[in-house]
Amino acid sequence: MALRLGDVAPDFTADSSVGEINFHEYLGDSWGILFSHPADYTPVCTTELGAASKLKEEFDKRNVKMLALSVDGADSHRSWIEDINETQNTTVNFPIIADEDKKVSELYDMIHPNSNESFTVRSVFIIGNDKKIKLIITYPASTGRNFVELLRVIDSLQLTANYSVATPADWKRGEDVVVAPAIKTEDIPSKFPKGFKEIKPYLRTTPQPDL
Numbered sequence: 029m030a031l032r033l034g035d036v037a038p039d040f041t042a043d044s045s046v047g048e049i050n051f052h053e054y055l056g057d058s059w060g061i062l063f064s065h066p067a068d069y070t071p072v073c074t075t076e077l078g079a080a081s082k083l084k085e086e087f088d089k090r091n092v093k094m095l096a097l098s099v100d101g102a103d104s105h106r107s108w109i110e111d112i113n114e115t116q117n118t119t120v121n122f123p124i125i126a127d128e129d130k131k132v133s134e135l136y137d138m139i140h141p142n143s144n145e146s147f148t149v150r151s152v153f154i155i156g157n158d159k160k161i162k163l164i165i166t167y168p169a170s171t172g173r174n175f176v177e178l179l180r181v182i183d184s185l186q187l188t189a190n191y192s193v194a195t196p197a198d199w200k201r202g203e204d205v206v207v208a209p210a211i212k213t214e215d216i217p218s219k220f221p222k223g224f225k226e227i228k229p230y231l232r233t234t235p236q237p238d239l
């Protein structure tokens with residue numbers, strides 16, 4: 029059955045570019061991002077892994093462990109990483125799962141046979157520190173992902189996990205947020221002492237509460 033938001037991210041043990049990994053042990057108490065690549069030595073994936081590596085410090089700041097996956101073997105991953113480091117001017121600094129038997133890809137429904145029978149699509153799973161799936165995105169093989177956007181989503185997920193707020197369209201860290209509809213307007217001042225604006229009774233904004 030397809031995975032849905034709120035499900036526990038299925039655990040697995042698999043080989044990777046840095047040896048065997050147990051997913052839940054690897055995550056520990058951290059958040060996680062698991063993202064799949066159609067295959068090694070492909071141009072878009074090469075740029076994506078370069079972009080993701082350059083942002084590792086930003087994922088670390090948010091306590092998010094990175095884990096990539098491709099359906100080739102660990103030796104292939106290690107040789108490909110040398111190419112990625114050379115061509116993208118970076119150092120790949122997180123493991124890539126070697127999913128040759130497609131066990132993990134199938135567990136996470138990363139192969140969409142009507143798109144391609146043997147390659148994974150570009151799936152992204154963001155997993156909370158409670159091991160539950162907070163976000164699922166699927167891109168086709170032909171479109172590289174925007175890892176800065178994924179950091180923006182993580183900022184929203186982590187903020188809204190702790191405060192009764194939601195983030196509006198195109199929100200970025202530091203901008204005003206929306207007060208959750210469940211909060212009565214008369215209760216806002218005690219919960220959000222930085223103040224609020226009532227644009228409509230159902231649309232109330234407040235400065236980002238954790239800054």
Ligand code: BEZ
Pocket residue numbers: 066067070071072073074169170
């Ligand atoms: C790529 O990563 O460049 C790619 C992989 C499969 C199909 C198209 C592009």
